[in-house]
Amino acid sequence: MRLYDLELSGNCYKVRLFAALTGIDLERVPVDFRKGEHKRAPLLTLNPWGELPVLEDGEVVLRDSQAILVYLAARYAGEAWLPRDPAGMAEVVQWLSTAANEIQSGPATARRIEKFGGAGEKAEALGRSTRILSLIDAHLAHHDWLVQGRPTIADCAVFPYVALAHEGGVSREPYANVRRWIGRVEALPGFVGMPGM
Amino acid sequence: MRLYDLELSGNCYKVRLFAALTGIDLERVPVDFRKGEHKRAPLLTLNPWGELPVLEDGEVVLRDSQAILVYLAARYAGEAWLPRDPAGMAEVVQWLSTAANEIQSGPATARRIEKFGGAGEKAEALGRSTRILSLIDAHLAHHDWLVQGRPTIADCAVFPYVALAHEGGVSREPYANVRRWIGRVEALPGFVGMPGM
Structure with missing residues (x-):
């Protein structure tokens, strides 16, 4: 099973994290993002959207980290x-959905603009970041994990760009419950981090 | 089973459409959006995010149209x-994920800005709209439905803001496969539309 992978992508890291936590064996195929390898064949044939990650498991080919x-x-x-x-x-x-919508357009976008010089409105992304971090923090005031009192793929989907938020200029300081949850995720058996954490 | 509902919301319409197509009986509870009813108790207690739709089915309370x-x-x-x-x-x-990410930040945002005077960068939303409509159009060149050759909740999640794209100033004219797919959705037994379609 192959993961077409970019080390610095939080979306790719979602998959690496989940595989590490569950002992799933992935062959990581690094993609040269700066040379635009994901924007031409053969990768563009696997994923016409020209994005990473892409998973290939025999006949099954999937784009989108949540999927x-x-x-x-x-x-x-x-x-x-x-x-x-x-x-x-x-x-x-x-x-x-939160990972695909509010986190992607909030902390992930702020980080992309700040760290990689991408296009976009930084102020809007920061505003969305504080809103979503406040909502997650309020939820975690009464829950150790996002769903059903135990780690699920929901935590794996939300964790990366929340734990990387400082790279986009978003402080975790006001969000004590988020910080404690990050500690719980990092303490899971098999946990792996990524650069910037 | 109650749907806290806003007639003009494409996200609420996703749920009304699916219920109509499958014969699920929903009690629609209209929410006075302009008076901010969704931003205070009791609705804010059901959904701390202050958004619609919200579904209540006995003990089960859910936000997010995809969920x-x-x-x-x-x-x-x-x-x-x-x-x-x-x-x-x-x-x-x-x-x-496409519905939560690219469609929400593309055609849904363009429509929100254009129709309701919401905040945001219209030009960015239009750029994201043409990208996602082109990708969907290319996919539908070889598929009658988004997934597995038959209607699924994927179609119900993607359809509303694509079929409403013109309200945000996005023309469907260049996307012949999308237009044919819209026709197929509208021809499904039980189909209901919404204002603007």
């Missing part, structure tokens, strides 16, 4: 990481 | 609308 987490959990990691009951599954999907 | 689609499909609508095999489920989730 890859769902696939790996459902196929290889058992129900603990992705509940199969309708309410539990939907609770996880709430946070996958 | 609500997953819940309704898994609990009430059977496997056809949400595959349970890992690859099929992940394929659907790819498009739920």
Whole structure:
């Protein structure tokens, strides 16, 4: 099973983190992002969106880090990481949407602009970052984990760009519950970090 | 089962559309958005994010339109609308992420700015809209439906803001495959539209 990977991408790291926590064996294929390898064949054929990560597992080819987490959990990691009951599954999907929407347009975008000089409105991204970090912090005031009192793929999807928020100029200082949750994630058996953490 | 609902919200419409297509009975509770009813108790207690839709089904309370689609499909609508095999489920989730990320920050944001005078960079939202519509159009050149050759919740999640794109100043004219797919969705038994379509 191959992960087309970029070391500095928080989206790729979601997949590396989950694989490390669950003992899934991934062959990491580094992609030369600066040379635009993801914007031409063969990678652009695997993922017409020209983005990373991409997972290839035999016939199965998936773009989008949230979808890859769902696939790996459902196929290889058992129900603990992705509940199969309708309410539990939907609770996880709430946070996958948060990762794809508010976190992507908030802390991930602030980091992209700050660290890689990408296009975009930094002030807007910072405003979205403080809103979403406050909401997550309030949720974690009464929960050790995002869903159902145990680590799930929801934590793996939300963790990377929250733990990298300082690279976009967003301080974690006001968010004590978020900081404690980061500590709990880092203490999980098998945890791996990424550059910048 | 209650849907806290806003008639003009494409995110609320995702849920109304899916319920109509599958014969799920929803009690619609209209929320006075202009008076900020969603920003104070009791709605803010149900959804601390202060957004719509919110679904309440006995003990289950869910925010986020994608999560609500997953819940309704898994609990009430059977496997056809949400595959349970890992690859099929992940394929659907790819498009739920697209709805939460690229469509929300593209055509949904362009419409919000244009129609409701919301804050944000219109030019950026338009740029993201043409990119995502082109990618969806290319996908639909070889597929009648987004996933697995049949309608799923992926179509219900992506359809609303694509079919409303003109309200944000985004023309559907260049996207012939998208237009044909819109026609197929509108021809589904039980289909309901919303204002602006």
